[in-house]
Amino acid sequence: MPPPGARPDEIPPSIVRIRPAPDSIVVDFDGALEIRFSEPVRIPNGLAREMFVTPMETYEAEMGFSDLRLRPEDGWRDGVAYCFTIPTDGINDLLRNGMEDPVEFCFSTGGDIPDTQVEGEVIDALTGQPLEEARVIFWAGPDSIPYGAISDSIGRFATRGLPAGEYQAFGFVDRNRNMIPDRVLESYDSTSVAVSPETPAELRFVVVAPDTTPPLLARALVVGNETVQLEFDDYLLNPQPEEPGIAIRDSATNEALEIVASLIGSADAVTFPLDSAALADSIAAADSVAEADSAAVGDSTAVGDSAAVEAPSPDSVGAAASDSVTEEDPVLPSRFITVRLAAALDTGTYHVSVTGVVNVRRLAGGGDTSFVAEPEPPSGDSAAAADSVALADSAAVADSAAVADSTAAEGDSVAVEQDSVPPVPDTLDIPGVPPDTVGAPPDTVGAPPDTVRRRAPGGARRAWAPGVRGKRRRA
Missing domain, CATH: 2.60.40.3710 (Immunoglobulin-like)
Known part of the structure; x- marks a missing residue:
């Protein structure tokens, strides 16, 4: 210490x-x-x-x-x-x-x-x-x-x-x-x-860990209408030194299926060129529709030069494109090969054979197995999309009904407002009545309130108190 x-x-x-x-x-x-x-x-x-x-x-x-x-x-x-x-x-x-x-x-x-x-x-x-x-x-x-x-x-x-x-x-x-x-x-x-x-x-x-055995195909799994995922017992080199030999046949007819492409990696981690091309086309179509909509909105809402929207400059477009580019993930070995077929799989049993796959220890192997393709139930996404469309349609109908109701109500309110405005009284030409008494209660016309006495029918008398007016019902 x-x-x-x-x-x-x-x-x-x-x-x-x-x-x-x-x-x-x-x-x-x-x-x-x-x-x-x-x-x-x-x-x-x-x-x-x-x-x-x-x-x-x-x-x-x-x-x-x-x-x-x-x-x-x-x-x-x-x-x-x-x-x-x-x-x-x-x-x-x-x-x-x-x-x-x-x-x-x-x-x-x-x-x-x-x-x-x-x-x-x-x-x-x-x-x-x-x-x-x-x-x-x-x-x-x-x-x-x-x-x-x-x-x-x-x-x-x-x-x-x-x-x-x-x-x-x-x-x-x-x-x-x-x-x-x-x-x-x-x-x-x-x-x-x-x-x-x-x-x-x-x-x-x-x-990498030591290994003295070649890679062996363990199983095949259907992960889409046109996609099959192959799983191996070893990690495979990515990319492979040579294209592996992959064959998928219908067990009932022994007919070979056409394979469009195969990539190292699980189905949720790879992107086929045709998928990326389709995605690019859909994005381009969406952009063109958005541009057309924005142009239409701009034409309908433009008010002079102050409402005009300037087109993006080439520098800003290039900056946005550069910001959207991200660093690619490193290419890692995988135990999977994802295969894309030219056509959707029919219900049935299929046989897969693979040759020439190389693991991380550079040992070549392969193997064969079978898998069963079953009818694919409706996906939750499509059901959700249908529900969302139906909901959007019902919302649109409700909105249009609400707009109609509000329009009708507005018209009714205008009518009510017009009805509630009292009409301008016509000039009454009543002999002996001054012009400023037009529209006054008839029982007070021309009679001083503190001196008027009237005889009730049948001899009954009614006294009028000073300052109190009698009331009559209007027909």
């Missing part, structure tokens, strides 16, 4: 001394390689297995309080350049501050260190993704010293100090941690490379 009041230690350890010194030549060296750190460190027990040394040897590691000592189990070879890559993952100080960058250095036990460089990448063949901590090994012959490298987090590797010459190189996933490729159990890829100081080499390993 740091003493009270002190700032916590956040500085990672660093290497302050390497002996023999980097890039030095030490003849008849028989000691241990010493690496001293700037402070006490924690070194994982498996560091000797995790680090990478070229030439490839098995090393013994001794860890001290702040240093690391390395020695080959069989001793140092004379006249060999040794290059070390020590990973920093797991090397921490006592407060767990870890080293940031790997440490790389070389020294020689005799002769100059070759100024050669070999770089490259290691990729998983089935996923197309880079492989981290994949090993690369170089052999010049059966009795030669093996050299090597290890890939980083993005699948890249680099090695230096290889003597000039011809090598057989292997990229592999070292599952059993013995630092040599096991071609029966481990995924690997191999190639040959010429190493020279004048020309740096660039390699690319696409590793």
